[in-house]
Every structure is written in C-alpha cells, then in structure tokens.
Amino acid sequence: xxxxxxxxxxxxxxxxxAAGGAGAGGGGSARxxxxxxxxxxxxxxxxxxQTTVRDIAxxxxxxxxxxxxxxxxxxxxxxxxxxxxxxxxxxxxxxIAKAEESPRAALDGLxxxxxxxxxxxxxxxxxxxxxxALLTSTPEFAFVTKASxxxxxxxxxxxxxxxxxxxxxxxxxxxxxxxFIRDAIWSTVRWYNPRGxxxxxxxxxxxxxxxxxxxxx
Amino acid sequence: xxxxxxxxxxxxxxxxxAAGGAGAGGGGSARxxxxxxxxxxxxxxxxxxQTTVRDIAxxxxxxxxxxxxxxxxxxxxxxxxxxxxxxxxxxxxxxIAKAEESPRAALDGLxxxxxxxxxxxxxxxxxxxxxxALLTSTPEFAFVTKASxxxxxxxxxxxxxxxxxxxxxxxxxxxxxxxFIRDAIWSTVRWYNPRGxxxxxxxxxxxxxxxxxxxxx
Amino acid sequence: xxxxxxxxxxxxxxxxxAAGGAGAGGGGSARxxxxxxxxxxxxxxxxxxQTTVRDIAxxxxxxxxxxxxxxxxxxxxxxxxxxxxxxxxxxxxxxIAKAEESPRAALDGLxxxxxxxxxxxxxxxxxxxxxxALLTSTPEFAFVTKASxxxxxxxxxxxxxxxxxxxxxxxxxxxxxxxFIRDAIWSTVRWYNPRGxxxxxxxxxxxxxxxxxxxxx
Amino acid sequence: xxxxxxxxxxxxxxxxxAAGGAGAGGGGSARxxxxxxxxxxxxxxxxxxQTTVRDIAxxxxxxxxxxxxxxxxxxxxxxxxxxxxxxxxxxxxxxIAKAEESPRAALDGLxxxxxxxxxxxxxxxxxxxxxxALLTSTPEFAFVTKASxxxxxxxxxxxxxxxxxxxxxxxxxxxxxxxFIRDAIWSTVRWYNPRGxxxxxxxxxxxxxxxxxxxxx
DNA sequence: GATGAATGAGGCTTCATTCAT
DNA sequence: TATGAATGAAGCCTCATTCAT
Numbered sequence: 001x002x003x004x005x006x007x008x009x010x011x012x013x014x015x016x017x018a019a020g021g022a023g024a025g026g027g028g029s030a031r032x033x034x035x036x037x038x039x040x041x042x043x044x045x046x047x048x049x050q051t052t053v054r055d056i057a058x059x060x061x062x063x064x065x066x067x068x069x070x071x072x073x074x075x076x077x078x079x080x081x082x083x084x085x086x087x088x089x090x091x092x093x094x095x096i097a098k099a100e101e102s103p104r105a106a107l108d109g110l111x112x113x114x115x116x117x118x119x120x121x122x123x124x125x126x127x128x129x130x131x132x133a134l135l136t137s138t139p140e141f142a143f144v145t146k147a148s149x150x151x152x153x154x155x156x157x158x159x160x161x162x163x164x165x166x167x168x169x170x171x172x173x174x175x176x177x178x179x180f181i182r183d184a185i186w187s188t189v190r191w192y193n194p195r196g197x198x199x200x201x202x203x204x205x206x207x208x209x210x211x212x213x214x215x216x217x
Numbered sequence: 218x219x220x221x222x223x224x225x226x227x228x229x230x231x232x233x234x235a236a237g238g239a240g241a242g243g244g245g246s247a248r249x250x251x252x253x254x255x256x257x258x259x260x261x262x263x264x265x266x267q268t269t270v271r272d273i274a275x276x277x278x279x280x281x282x283x284x285x286x287x288x289x290x291x292x293x294x295x296x297x298x299x300x301x302x303x304x305x306x307x308x309x310x311x312x313i314a315k316a317e318e319s320p321r322a323a324l325d326g327l328x329x330x331x332x333x334x335x336x337x338x339x340x341x342x343x344x345x346x347x348x349x350a351l352l353t354s355t356p357e358f359a360f361v362t363k364a365s366x367x368x369x370x371x372x373x374x375x376x377x378x379x380x381x382x383x384x385x386x387x388x389x390x391x392x393x394x395x396x397f398i399r400d401a402i403w404s405t406v407r408w409y410n411p412r413g414x415x416x417x418x419x420x421x422x423x424x425x426x427x428x429x430x431x432x433x434x
Numbered sequence: 435x436x437x438x439x440x441x442x443x444x445x446x447x448x449x450x451x452a453a454g455g456a457g458a459g460g461g462g463s464a465r466x467x468x469x470x471x472x473x474x475x476x477x478x479x480x481x482x483x484q485t486t487v488r489d490i491a492x493x494x495x496x497x498x499x500x501x502x503x504x505x506x507x508x509x510x511x512x513x514x515x516x517x518x519x520x521x522x523x524x525x526x527x528x529x530i531a532k533a534e535e536s537p538r539a540a541l542d543g544l545x546x547x548x549x550x551x552x553x554x555x556x557x558x559x560x561x562x563x564x565x566x567a568l569l570t571s572t573p574e575f576a577f578v579t580k581a582s583x584x585x586x587x588x589x590x591x592x593x594x595x596x597x598x599x600x601x602x603x604x605x606x607x608x609x610x611x612x613x614f615i616r617d618a619i620w621s622t623v624r625w626y627n628p629r630g631x632x633x634x635x636x637x638x639x640x641x642x643x644x645x646x647x648x649x650x651x
Numbered sequence: 652x653x654x655x656x657x658x659x660x661x662x663x664x665x666x667x668x669a670a671g672g673a674g675a676g677g678g679g680s681a682r683x684x685x686x687x688x689x690x691x692x693x694x695x696x697x698x699x700x701q702t703t704v705r706d707i708a709x710x711x712x713x714x715x716x717x718x719x720x721x722x723x724x725x726x727x728x729x730x731x732x733x734x735x736x737x738x739x740x741x742x743x744x745x746x747i748a749k750a751e752e753s754p755r756a757a758l759d760g761l762x763x764x765x766x767x768x769x770x771x772x773x774x775x776x777x778x779x780x781x782x783x784a785l786l787t788s789t790p791e792f793a794f795v796t797k798a799s800x801x802x803x804x805x806x807x808x809x810x811x812x813x814x815x816x817x818x819x820x821x822x823x824x825x826x827x828x829x830x831f832i833r834d835a836i837w838s839t840v841r842w843y844n845p846r847g848x849x850x851x852x853x854x855x856x857x858x859x860x861x862x863x864x865x866x867x868x
Numbered sequence: 869g870a871t872g873a874a875t876g877a878g879g880c881t882t883c884a885t886t887c888a889t
Numbered sequence: 890t891a892t893g894a895a896t897g898a899a900g901c902c903t904c905a906t907t908c909a910t
Binding site: 719 | 878879882
C-alpha cells in the first residue's frame with residue numbers, strides 16, 4: 001500500500017496525486033497514506049461500521065472534522081483503500097498468469113501471490129473478506145464486485161487451461177474448484193499473523209501440498 | 218436451530234421458557250422464535266451493525282419498542298441466535314465423531330454435516346462467518362470463541378487419529394489442515410444458495426473429492 | 435395509611451371504598467392498600483419519576499399492566515397516597531390545636547404529632563418533602579399545596595396566639611418561625627430511622643429543648 | 652461556583668481545562684460554564700429526571716446532540732455541578748472554622764455563610780437538597796455523600812468545642828443539634844427568593860436569634 | 869384479577885458531516 | 890492543515906398505558 005493515490009470520483013476538490021509511481025512521491029500525500037493506513041487497520045479490525053471517524057482521527061492525533069481536509073467522507077476512505085487494493089491485485093494476477101509457462105506453474109504462482117498479499121496488506125484483504133455484506137449491498141462499491149469477477153476470470157482461465165492440458169484432474173468443476181481454493185486461501189487472513197512464527201511461505205507450501213495431492217495417504 | 222429457548226443470561230427480567238424440550242416445544246414462545254429468525258436473516262444479510270431494531274420490527278410488523286417485550290436488547294438477540302447455533306453444532310459434531318467407525322468416515326461425516334448445517338441454517342452460519350470482528354472484540358461474545366475452540370478440538374481429534382491410523386497423510390500439519398478444511402467449507406455460505414440448483418450434497422461431494430485426492434491429475 | 439380509599443377524580447371506573455373507617459374494611463381493598471404501600475415506599479426511596487410502574491408491579495409480584503386494574507395511572511397512585519396523607523395530617527393537627535389549653539401546649543403537641551407522623555408514615559412524609567418540584571409544578575397536585583397552606587394556618591394561629599399570650603417571644607416573625615420549625619422537623623424524615631435506636635420521642639424531646647431554650651448556655 | 656472547570660473524571664475524551672484558577676478563568680470554556688448554569692437551574696427547578704437534555708439544549712439555543720460536544724452525558728453535567736458546589740462549600744467552611752476566634756463566632760460564621768451560599772448559588776443548593784434520593788442511590792454520586800460527611804465534621808467540631816468551652820449548652824446532643832441547624836437552614840432554599848424583599852442577612856439574623864435564645868419568652 | 873403482547877411517545881446518545889476561524 | 894462548535898439524522902432503549910384473552 002505504498003503511495004497509490006487516486007482522486008475520489010465525485011467532483012472532489014482533492015488533487016490527483018501526480019506522483020504515483022515509485023520513488024518521487026511528493027510530501028503532500030504522505031499524510032494521506034498515513035491516514036489511510038490507520039483507517040484500513042481499524043476498518044479491518046473493528047469493522048467498517050463499528051469504526052467511527054473519530055476513532056481514526058484520535059489514532060491520528062487530530063480532530064475528526066480535520067479528516068475532511070483529506071477525504072470527502074468516511075466511505076471515500078474505504079473506497080480508496082479498496083480501489084488501490086483491487087487494482088494492484090488484478091494487475092499482479094494478470095502478470096503472473098501471463099508470465100508462467102504451464103497452468104500448474106501459473107496456479108502455484110497465483111497461490112503464492114495470494115499469501116504474499118495477505119502478508120503484505122492484511123488489512124485490505126480482511127476488509128475485502130469481512131465486509132462482503134456492505135460491499136455487495138452498496139452500489140458505490142460495485143467496482144469491488146466487478147474487480148472480483150475479473151480476478152475470477154484469470155483464475156478460471158488457468159484452471160481450465162490446466163484441465164485441458166492434463167495438469168489438473170478433469171472431473172472437477174472449475175467453478176467449484178476456484179471457490180474452494182479462493183475461500184481456503186483468503187480466509188487465512190483471519191488467523192494468519194504477519195509477525196507470528198508461521199511464515200507465509202510455509203503456509204503456502206502446506207496449502208499447496210494439500211491442494212496438489214489431497215489428504216488421503 | 219431446534220430449541221430456540223434459552224433464557225437470556227444476565228439477570229434478565231424475561232421468563233425462562235420452561236418448555237425447552239426437543240422439536241416443537243411447548244406453547245411457550247413461538248413469537249420469540251419467529252422474531253429471532255427474522256433477526257438472524259437480517260443480521261446475516263445486512264450485517265449486525267447495519268441492521269436496526271426497527272428493520273427487524275418492521276419486518277415483524279410491530280413497533281421497534283415492542284421487540285423489547287421479548288428481548289433485553291439487540292445484542293441479546295444476536296447472543297441467543299449464536300448460542301443456539303453453537304450449542305447445536307457442537308452437539309452434532311461430537312455425536313458424529315463418536316459414532317463413526319474410522320477417522321476417515323468421521324471426517325466425511327463432519328464435512329457432510331457442515332454442508333447440511335449451511336443448508337439448514339445459512340443465516341446463523343453467515344453470522345458466525347461475517348461478524349468475526351464483532352465477535353472477537355466484544356467480551357459478551359467470548360462464548361462463541363470458546364465454542365469454536367471446542368469444535369476445533371473435535372475436528373483435530375479426528376484428524377490426528379486419522380494420521381495415526383494411516384487414513385490421512387502424516388506429513389501435513391493437523392492444525393493447518395483443520396483450518397484449510399474449515400475455511401473452505403464454511404466460506405461456501407457466502408455464495409451457496411439453498412434454493413439454487415446446486416444441491417448441498419453435490420457441493421459436499423465435489424469438495425470431498427478435492428480434499429481426498431487433490432487437484433493434480 | 436390504614437385503608438382510606440378515595441375514588442380518583444376523573445370518571446374512574448373504580449368503586450369508592452365505602453368502608454373507610456376502622457375495623458370493617460372489606461377484603462376487596464386490601465390489595466389496593468398493599469399496592470399503595472409498595473408504591474409509597476418506592477416513590478419515597480427512589481423518587482417518583484425514577485420509580486417505574488414495573489418496579490412496583492415486580493415488587494407486588496404481578497405484571498405492570500395488571501396495576502391498571504387497581505389504579506387509573508401511576509399519577510393516580512401518588513395522588514391517592516398524598517391525599518390520604520394530607521387529609522389525615524390536617525385532621526389531626528386541627529384536633530390538637532383545638533384540644534390543647536395553652537398555645538405552648540398546642541405547639542408542643544403539634545411537634546410531637548409531627549414526629550409521630552414521621553415515625554408512622556415515613557414514606558408519605560418523604561414524598562411530601564422530596565417531590566416538591568413535581569408537586570408545585572403539576573396542576574394536578576395543587577391540592578397538596580392547598581392543604582399545606584391549611585396546615586400553615588393552624589400552626590400560625592398557635593404561634594400568634596402564643597406571642598400574644600406571652601408564651602413565646604414577640605420579637606420573632608411568626609412566618610419565619612413557622613418555617614424554621616417546620617423545616618427542621620420534617621427534614622428529619624431524611625435521616626430518621628423508624629427501626630433505629632433513636633426513638634422518635636427522644637428526638638422530639640431534644641428538638642423541643644432546642645426550640646424552647648436555644649443553644650446558648 | 653467560582654471555578655467551574657474540573658475535568659470530568661472517568662476517562663473522558665474532553666480536555667481538562669488548564670485555566671482553572673480563581674475568578675474569571677482563562678479563555679478556556681465560557682460555553683461550558685454557561686451550559687452548566689442553565690442545566691443547574693433546570694435541574695433544580697424541575698428536578699433532574701424531569702429535565703431532558705433537550706430542555707437544556709433548547710434553553711441554550713442549540714440541538715440536544717450538541718451538548719455532547721461539551722459533556723459526556725447528562726449525568727456528567729450534574730456531577731460537575733455538584734462537584735464544584737461541594738468543593739467550594741467545603742473550602743469555605745473550613746476556612747471559617749479555622750479563622751474565627753470563638754466557637755460561637757465560628758458557628759455564626761458558618762450560618763451566615765450558609766445563607767450567603769443559598770443566596771449566591773440557589774440552584775446548586777436546591778439540587779443538593781432535592782435530589783437526595785438520586786444522590787444516595789447512585790454510586791456515581793457517592794462523592795456527594797462523602798463531602799457531606801466532611802462538612803458535618805467541621806460543624807461538629809465547632810459545636811463540640813463550643814460545648815466544651817461553655818459557649819453552648821452541654822445538655823444537647825451535638826449530632827442532633829447539627830442536623831437541627833443544618834436542616835432548618837438549608838431547607839430555606841425551597842422558599843427563599845434571592846430577588847424577593849427578604850434579604851438573606853435578615854433571614855440569617857432571625858434564624859440566629861431563634862437558635863441562640865429559643866422561642867420561649 | 870391477571871397475563872402477554874403491543875403501542876406511541878419520548879429520552880439519551882452517537883455519529884458523519886459542515887464551517888467559521 | 891487543523892480546531893471547536895454545531896447540525897441533523899438516526900439509533901437503541903424505556904416506559905406508561907391499552908386491550909384481547
């Protein structure tokens with residue numbers, strides 16, 4: 001969640017952060033990113049609705065009203081967090097699917113990437129996992145659902161290609177397979193501790209073991 | 218969600234429903250159960266915090282204040298829903314683990330039971346899945362976490378017994394295996410439609426296939 | 435507060451308790467008196483507004499709605515308690531003022547009577563003392579203020595007669611003297627314990643000592 | 652009610668007013684004091700429970716919710732009013748008891764001070780007098796009872812010293828004497844009108860007359 | 869006499885948001 | 890950028906009261 005600032009959609013008075021890329025990043029948006037990080041953590045930990053604008057402001061050491069100098073609304077904060085997250089995720093995923101040689105290698109790559117993502121931006125992932133009720137019922141968040149479908153397409157492409165190529169068993173429904181993998185993996189965000197003893201690679205390897213060969217001896 | 222009549226814990230002024238027994242239960246409080254069912258669905262669909270007591274009352278055709286004739290608070294409703302759910306779940310799970318002959322049969326039984334539960338009481342399951350932030354951060358809901366640990370013990374018992382008996386591969390960490398299965402299965406509540414074309418048995422069978430033999434051809 | 439039941443004013447469906455006097459008293463109104471006693475104690479102890487109709491019903495072992503078989507309203511209960519109290523008080527006071535020979539004997543009699551009243555019906559007295567804000571601002575309770583004025587007249591009559599007869603000092607304003615005595619005496623209801631070691635007669639004697647001779651040696 | 656600025660006790664989010672000093676106080680929070688004055692008058696006049704936060708807000712010309720920008724709760728307002736009052740009272744009383752030469756002069760000083768206090772902050776005194784039911788039954792207000800006991804100690808010290816020195820009669824129980832005086836004096840708040848024709852000094856003088864020499868000619 | 873369910877009004881409080889300074 | 894005061898809407902809950910059974 002380095003520095004990606006996207007202007008909030010609706011007639012915002014906020015400047016589009018021209019910097020964007022790596023390195024440069026003007027000092028102006030440093031506070032923005034910091035506030036978003038605070039918000040993301042609280043949204044993820046307590047829940048979006050349970051987190052008040054004052055909770056965030058308190059944590060940032062300012063008054064709640066002052067947050068509105070940086071963001072149009074509480075919802076805009078969540079939007080920005082999720083937009084960044086989904087955008088990056090989709091980009092990475094597509095790159096992986098394109099780069100890898102075999103479907104099997106691509107699948108493994110996607111899976112490793114998922115665990116890395118959970119490790120790197122756990123709060124964004126948790127948000128995405130836990131706020132599904134809000135995300136699917138609020139039209140403003142339709143972009144999340146749309147991005148999810150784009151993600152699904154990539155994974156399904158890999159799975160189908162793998163089944164065709166003989167990498168994967170052909171008797172399994174790709175749709176169910178995708179959900180199975182997706183749910184098992186992304187759910188780990190609820191219990192995985194980035195600073196715990198279990199490395200994300202370790203978890204990934206074990207999960208791959210199970211996925212590849214199954215449980216039976 | 219058989220016996221929905223448990224007296225609310227803390228010095229409640231509400232009567233303990235003497236009936237309680239199995240199945241239909243005495244004339245006690247059909248209304249209570251009805252209101253809880255409405256609440257469960259809304260809590261699950263919109264989220265607990267996003268659901269207002271008036272939403273529930275409106276759906277029930279009464280005024281919001283009238284809910285308090287039946288329940289001490291909004292939170293008490295959630296508590297009762299979850300207490301019933303966790304209690305029943307734990308009872309069923311223990312029975313299965315005890316009744317089945319082999320660890321493998323027990324595991325399959327647990328998995329089938331999970332899908333049946335999702336099919337039968339999807340809202341309670343969804344609540345349990347989606348409100349984790351609330352459930353773990355509010356002391357009043359500590360009983361849920363405790364019951365979860367009890368559930369985990371049963372599953373782990375089966376998995377370890379199976380690894381010892383040669384039913385399951387011995388190179389997998391039982392703890393991670395449990396989480397893997399648990400997360401994959403319970404997450405289906407988010408997309409499984411009890412009235413859709415996919416039968417819960419069908420999903421269960423496919424998931425068992427993947428779990429047993431893995432993905433690779 | 436034996437059994438005096440007065441029909442509540444406004445088109446009440448309640449019967450006027452014909453019995454009234456001592457002895458006879460039909461069984462019908464026993465419950466009424468009992469409920470009024472409970473209400474009086476709670477009103478006095480917690481305050482009228484802080485006491486809910488359900489508090490009273492709980493204490494009586496019935497549901498709050500059932501109270502309305504006995505009384506028209508919560509306010510009607512307070513009205514009945516106070517009407518009984520003020521009526522009796524006024525009757526007794528007038529008797530004393532008329533019966534005693536000298537103003538000084540009359541004053542002492544009034545004072546003894548006050549302490550006896552506090553001892554006998556502490557809750558009614560406390561109500562009268564503590565709910566002055568409510569009693570003076572609610573038109574329905576104007577009768578209390580009126581009765582208070584009647585009481586004052588009797589006391590003032592004694593005091594003025596005593597000043598004229600040379601019983602009491604003539605340099606004191608009778609109005610202020612009355613308030614001084616009244617406030618000192620009735621306030622004891624706040625700390626006097628009918629079941630404590632201090633007898634009401636003992637307190638009365640001490641107070642009379644101070645009133646008669648003053649504090650200075 | 653000189654320094655109205657005491658931070659609300661319990662982990663309040665509100666700032667502690669640094670000013671605090673004597674008299675006018677820094678620019679801190681004039682609004683706070685103003686709102687407290689309004690609240691005190693209404694609490695005293697209508698009763699605490701009968702006064703709604705909207706009553707207070709209406710009188711202040713703001714919305715009821717806006718009150719919570721200044722105070723944590725309705726109860727916190729009462730707490731602050733009473734804490735200021737009791738604190739000041741205790742301070743003054745101790746000063747008087749220490750400064751005066753003879754016990755008799757000290758007693759007179761205490762009594763004059765009481766009447767002045769009633770004249771100066773009638774609402775706080777009335778609150779203290781009228782809300783005893785609330786004050787003694789709510790643990791949050793235990794500090795009031797405690798301060799009352801401290802006040803009592805000062806008075807009792809003077810009375811006992813006076814009895815020992817031969818200033819006062821020795822045949823009177825000091826405890827009863829204290830209550831007698833206290834109740835007679837503080838009760839005047841219920842009928843004394845600061846803007847009426849009776850000066851508080853006049854009332855004080857008459858009361859002292861009665862207390863000193865008694866009623867009898 | 870009493871129950872149980874409900875009403876309707878209103879109370880305290882929270883919270884996202886605005887805006888003058 | 891930030892503060893401090895305020896708004897307005899809404900949320901949870903309480904409570905006196907009613908009424909069919």
